Amino acid sequence: MKPILLQGHERSITQIKYNREGDLLFSVAKDTVANAWYSVNGERLGTYNGHTGAVWCVDCDWDTKNVLTGSADNSCRLWDCETGKQLALLNTSSAVRTCGFDFSGNIIMFSTDKQMGYQCYLNFFDLRDPQQIEDNNPYLSVPCNESKITSAVWGPLGEFVIAGHENGEISQFSAKSGEALKKVKEHTKQINDIQSSVDLTMVITASKDNSAKLFDSTSLENIKTFRTERPVNSAAISPIKDHVVMGGGQEAMDVTTTSTRIGKFEARFFHAAYEEEFGRVKGHFGPINCVAFHPDGKSYSSGGEDGYVRIHYFDPQYFDFELEA
Amino acid sequence: MPSVEYDDSKPSWADQVEEEVDETTLPSPKETIRGNIKTITEYKIDEEDGKKYKIVRTFKIETRKASKAVARRKNWKKFGNSEFDAPGPNVATTTVSDDVFMTFISSKEDLNAQDQDEDPMNKLKGQKIVSCRICKGDHWTTRCPYKDTLGPMQKELAEQLGLSTGDKEKPAGAAEPEPAQPAQSKTGKYVPPSLRDGGRGRGESMQPNRRADDNATIRVTNLSEDTRETDLQELFRPFGSISRIYLAKDKNTGQSKGFAFISFHRREDAARAIAGVSGFGYDHLILNVEWAKPSNN
Numbered sequence: 001m002k003p004i005l006l007q008g009h010e011r012s013i014t015q016i017k018y019n020r021e022g023d024l025l026f027s028v029a030k031d032t033v034a035n036a037w038y039s040v041n042g043e044r045l046g047t048y049n050g051h052t053g054a055v056w057c058v059d060c061d062w063d064t065k066n067v068l069t070g071s072a073d074n075s076c077r078l079w080d081c082e083t084g085k086q087l088a089l090l091n092t093s094s095a096v097r098t099c100g101f102d103f104s105g106n107i108i109m110f111s112t113d114k115q116m117g118y119q120c121y122l123n124f125f126d127l128r129d130p131q132q133i134e135d136n137n138p139y140l141s142v143p144c145n146e147s148k149i150t151s152a153v154w155g156p157l158g159e160f161v162i163a164g165h166e167n168g169e170i171s172q173f174s175a176k177s178g179e180a181l182k183k184v185k186e187h188t189k190q191i192n193d194i195q196s197s198v199d200l201t202m203v204i205t206a207s208k209d210n211s212a213k214l215f216d217s218t219s220l221e222n223i224k225t226f227r228t229e230r231p232v233n234s235a236a237i238s239p240i241k242d243h244v245v246m247g248g249g250q251e252a253m254d255v256t257t258t259s260t261r262i263g264k265f266e267a268r269f270f271h272a273a274y275e276e277e278f279g280r281v282k283g284h285f286g287p288i289n290c291v292a293f294h295p296d297g298k299s300y301s302s303g304g305e306d307g308y309v310r311i312h313y314f315d316p317q318y319f320d321f322e323l324e325a
Numbered sequence: 326m327p328s329v330e331y332d333d334s335k336p337s338w339a340d341q342v343e344e345e346v347d348e349t350t351l352p353s354p355k356e357t358i359r360g361n362i363k364t365i366t367e368y369k370i371d372e373e374d375g376k377k378y379k380i381v382r383t384f385k386i387e388t389r390k391a392s393k394a395v396a397r398r399k400n401w402k403k404f405g406n407s408e409f410d411a412p413g414p415n416v417a418t419t420t421v422s423d424d425v426f427m428t429f430i431s432s433k434e435d436l437n438a439q440d441q442d443e444d445p446m447n448k449l450k451g452q453k454i455v456s457c458r459i460c461k462g463d464h465w466t467t468r469c470p471y472k473d474t475l476g477p478m479q480k481e482l483a484e485q486l487g488l489s490t491g492d493k494e495k496p497a498g499a500a501e502p503e504p505a506q507p508a509q510s511k512t513g514k515y516v517p518p519s520l521r522d523g524g525r526g527r528g529e530s531m532q533p534n535r536r537a538d539d540n541a542t543i544r545v546t547n548l549s550e551d552t553r554e555t556d557l558q559e560l561f562r563p564f565g566s567i568s569r570i571y572l573a574k575d576k577n578t579g580q581s582k583g584f585a586f587i588s589f590h591r592r593e594d595a596a597r598a599i600a601g602v603s604g605f606g607y608d609h610l611i612l613n614v615e616w617a618k619p620s621n622n
Contacts, residue, residue, distance in 0.1 A: 005422040023395040033406065038399070040389070042419035047405030064398065084404035269427070279427045310422065318427055 003283060004042035006309040008035040013303030014056050015290050019064045022295040024081075026067060027309050028055035034069045036081070039294060039301070042311055048079045050086050057098050061105030066127075068108055070096030076110045078127075088133045090125070094118040098151050102158035103200075107175060109161050111149040120148035122161065122173055142178040151193050155217050156200040162217060164191025164205055170220060184220045186213055192232065198239040198295060206232040212246050214272065226270045226277075234290045240297030242272040247288025247302050267291060267302050271323045278323045283310055351377070361386045384413070541568075541589040542617040543599055548572075549608040552581040561587050564601060565594025586617050 009029035016027045018039065025039045034048040034055055053073030060067050060081065067079040072095040078088035092112045099110035106128050114120040124140040125132050132139055147167040155162050160172040160181055168187035171180050189208035196203045196217065206212045212235040214224040226235070232248040249265040265287050269279040284304035291302045299313040351368040358364075363384040370377050391399070403410050407418070458466045459475050466472070545557070554572050561567055569588040574581055589595040595616075603614040 001426070002424050003422050005420045006418060007420065008418050021392060021395050023391065023398055037419075041414055042421075043414040044403070044407045044410065044418045045401060046403050046407045049405050064394070082398075082401050082404075277430055279429050281425055281427050283422070283425050312425075315427065317429070321429060 001312050001315050003310040003312045006035070006037055006042055006044070006311065007307075008037070008044060008047070008309070009033070009307045011054070012286075012305040012307055013289050013309060014054065015058050016292050016301055016303040016309055017058055017060060018292055018294055018301075019060045020062050020295065021064070024060070024064060025292075025301060025309070025311070026058045026060055027303055028058040028069060029303075029307060030054040032071075032073075034058055034067065034079075036067070036084075037309075037311075039299070039311060046084045048077075048084050048086075050077060050089075051075070053095070056096060057100075057110075059100045061101040062103060063105060066101070066105065068099045068101060068110075070099040070110050072096075076108075078108070078133075090123075090133065090136055092121075092123075098149060098163075100152065100154050100161070102154045102175065104158055107158060109152065109154070109175070111144075111152055111163065114144075114148040120144040122149060122152070122163065122178075124175055124178075140175070140178045142173055151191050151205075153194045153196050153203060154200075155196075162194060162196075162203055162215075162220075164194050164207075166190045168207060168209065170194075170205060170215065172220065182220045184215075184222070186215075186222045187211070189231075193234040193290065195234070195236050195292075197237045202237065204235045204237050204244060206235040206246065206248065208232075212244065212270075214244070224272060224275055226275055228268065228277075230287075233287060236291045236293045236300070237272065238293050238297050239295055244270045244272050245291050245293065245300055246270065247291040247304075249287030251287070265304070267300075274323060276323065278321065279318070281312060283312075284308065358386070361388075541592045541595045543587050543589075543595050543614055544584065544617040545587060545602070546584045546613045546615075547610050548581055548583050548585060548612065549610050550580045550583065551608065552585070557585055557587065560602065560607070561589075561598055564589070564598040566590045 006025075006027065008027065009031050011030035013027055013029045016025060018025050023039060024045065025037045026034060027037065028034045032049075032051045032053065032055065034051070036045040036048070037043065038045060048067060048069065051069065051071040051073055053071050055069050055071045057070045058067065064081050066087065067081045068076065069079065070076045074092050074094060074096070076090040076092065076096045076099055077086055078090075079085065080087055090110075092110075094115035095113040096110050097113050099108065101108055106126060108125050108127060109122060111122045112118070112120060120143070122142040122144060123138040124142075125138050127133070129139070131137075144163075144165070147165040147169060149163045150166050152161050152163040154160075154175075155172060158175060160174050162170065162172055164170050164187075167185075168189050168191060169183060169185045170187075170191065171183040173179070174181055187205065187207040187209050191205050191207050193206040194203050201217055202223065203215050203217050204212055205215065208231045210228050210231055212226045212228075212232045213222055214226075214237075215222055226244060226246060228246065228248065230249050231251055232246050234248070235244060235246045237244055246268045248268075265284050266280040266282045267288055268277055269281075270277050284302065284306050286305035288302045288304045291300060293300045299311060301309055301311045303309045351370065354365065354367040356363065356365050363386055365382045365384070367380045367382075368377060369380060407415065455463060455465055457464050457469045459469045459479065460471050462469065469475075552572065554570050557570050557572060558567065561570075566589065567587060568590050570585065571587075572581055572585040573583070587595075587598070589598065599614045599616070602612055605612045605614075
């Protein structure tokens with residue numbers, strides 16, 4: 001396969017995300033712009049300009065109207081997807097680490113870092129109520145005293161948010177009451193990324209403890225574990241096959257001291273049921289920070305510490321491949 | 326520019342001269358769509374060397390079915406830093422990178438093998454890095470315990486053998502190279518691969534009947550462009566069995582370049598073919614047939 005290389009960022013990629021149909025791909029990096037790309041040919045649709053710090057997270061609602069970004073400039077911004085205009089600016093007291101639309105696109109959540117003497121908060125805004133945005137007053141703000149949230153996704157039916165913490169814990173926070181519904185600790189180190197399956201019944205966590213785990217979204221039961229020998233930065237579930245792709249590698253701070261070969265900076269494909277690796281794809285000069293499957297399952301993208309996003313359309317061999325059990 | 330008209334036919338040479346004189350104006354960019362291939366022809370003057378360049382880019386137009394929402398999004402205007410980009414991917418932000426392949430791992434063993442391959446130090450394990458020149462032991466020559474006893478003996482031996490190899494350089498026959506080779510390696514002297522044990526033998530075995538082939542090969546020249554291999558087969562089969570026909574063809578058009586090599590199994594057949602076909606009128610041309618010169622390689 002010939003990957004499409006997207007050079008829209010000057011610094012390392014922090015997150016990439018497809019919209020629901022998968023025709024657009026959003027990428028954010030440690031520079032200040034968020035990019036929107038057509039996934040079919042890699043054409044850049046535009047940039048969302050306005051942030052003044054590293055952008056940590058991006059999300060798009062289900063009908064691709066609005067885009068949400070969270071940044072280390074202590075703000076979370078809402079954009080009009082089509083025109084790139086900023087619709088809302090939500091100032092926070094510390095960096096915004098994760099953000100997301102619920103399935104209806106009406107409620108947004110974002111979490112802030114524990115930083116500069118401020119607590120980690122998980123904030124909920126209802127976009128149907130303009131007053132909340134105007135006053136910068138979330139209808140719900142959940143403090144997380146124990147360990148800060150490092151990644152989060154919405155659970156099914158918009159009832160709760162599944163959050164991964166710095167200490168390896170995963171918890172569910174109700175979007176109505178804010179109470180912690182469930183809490184499990186299967187990982188021993190920081191959760192770098194959580195992504196849900198296409199039907200939101202499962203989530204996959206990627207952790208610094210060299211493993212990725214598949215959980216049931218509702219019960220938080222650990223279904224499968226995928227082990228590697230390097231920290232896992234991101235993991236995604238294939239929407240059409242029982243496959244899981246994982247990106248990771250050496251920690252960013254160690255990159256300059258390891259060769260690309262030893263660093264194992266490949267995207268690694270695991271069979272979801274057998275928990276066995278069956279394929280690897282090379283390409284990035286450095287660890288992969290984020291991977292995402294196209295919603296049709298026929299391509300995937302990865303964003304790396306090298307600042308590039310690569311869109312890979314799978315060869316026919318990938319679809320023919322059967323793992324021998 | 327209403328006064329200047331470009332039509333698809335070639336401009337006359339007079340117009341071209343005029344164009345060259347007027348360096349500042351460039352022909353306007355042209356865009357043609359034929360089937361699903363779009364060709365854009367642009368002209369530009371390089372700022373550094375002042376030369377005029379013609380840039381031809383071809384695109385393949387692909388039509389895909391998509392849902393209404395997706396199709397609508399495809400027509401969105403670009404914004405932000407891409408606001409002034411032309412339609413289509415901008416080469417500054419989007420490039421197609423080199424081919425990569427998914428390496429499939431079918432079993433655990435493969436995985437482990439691959440891991441070992443990746444560690445360069447593992448490769449060296451089990452390999453002797455240091456080898457004594459005297460006793461072939463796993464230590465430096467100067468540390469060899471037999472340095473004083475074995476060393477001088479070997480030197481003497483090597484000198485004797487060195488003399489004998491010197492004699493053998495002159496006659497080219499490879500009657501008894503065997504004793505010379507071990508001596509050379511023992512003294513640690515570099516031996517070029519072509520002179521190493523069995524080197525000559527292997528080279529010959531690679532092309533076993535090349536020589537014989539050359540002997541029965543003829544060269545046919547002045548063939549017409551439309552000549553095909555089958556024509557040559559028809560023409561030369563009456564003289565004897567043919568082992569190989571090589572017809573030089575143009576890479577792009579596939580037309581004959583006007584010469585061919587025909588290898589027969591027997592040299593007599595080739596000789597008869599030369600006598601029979603040379604000067605033969607074939608397809609409005611007079612054929613020239615002669616022995617093929619042995620190829621350089």
